[in-house]
Amino acid sequence: MTEPRPEESRETDQDDSQERPRQRFVLEDTGFDEVPKKYRRFYRRWDGPSDILAPNEVLCPVCRLVMRSTRELRPGDRLYCMPCMSRLIVGVGDGGRLEATVHYE
Numbered sequence: 162m163t164e165p166r167p168e169e170s171r172e173t174d175q176d177d178s179q180e181r182p183r184q185r186f187v188l189e190d191t192g193f194d195e196v197p198k199k200y201r202r203f204y205r206r207w208d209g210p211s212d213i214l215a216p217n218e219v220l221c222p223v224c225r226l227v228m229r230s231t232r233e234l235r236p237g238d239r240l241y242c243m244p245c246m247s248r249l250i251v252g253v254g255d256g257g258r259l260e261a262t263v264h265y266e
């Protein structure tokens with residue numbers, strides 16, 4: 162069994178070809194230390210409602226950490242939250258913000 166990666170990127174981006182290309186982001190280590198070092202840059206702590214999330218960030222509804230992607234997130238994207246081992250799917254919440262919900266296989 163292979164470990165799921167924090168970002169389960171699709172093998173190809175073919176189904177995105179009709180859409181605006183996704184913005185890419187360079188992630189920096191924010192000091193989050195609850196996952197192995199190579200995955201630290203994919204998470205950061207959330208500072209509460211005043212903490213505005215970037216287009217490549219979404220809040221994990223389970224552990225309330227901000228998950229970060231190297232590319233812009235869109236509804237339908239699947240993510241794996243390593244700290245709480247939740248499989249999440251990105252949707253649109255109140256006010257049009259991206260919001261992750263737990264996804265069950």
Ligand SMILES: [Zn+2]
Nearest residue numbers: 221224242245
């Ligand atoms: Zn989580």
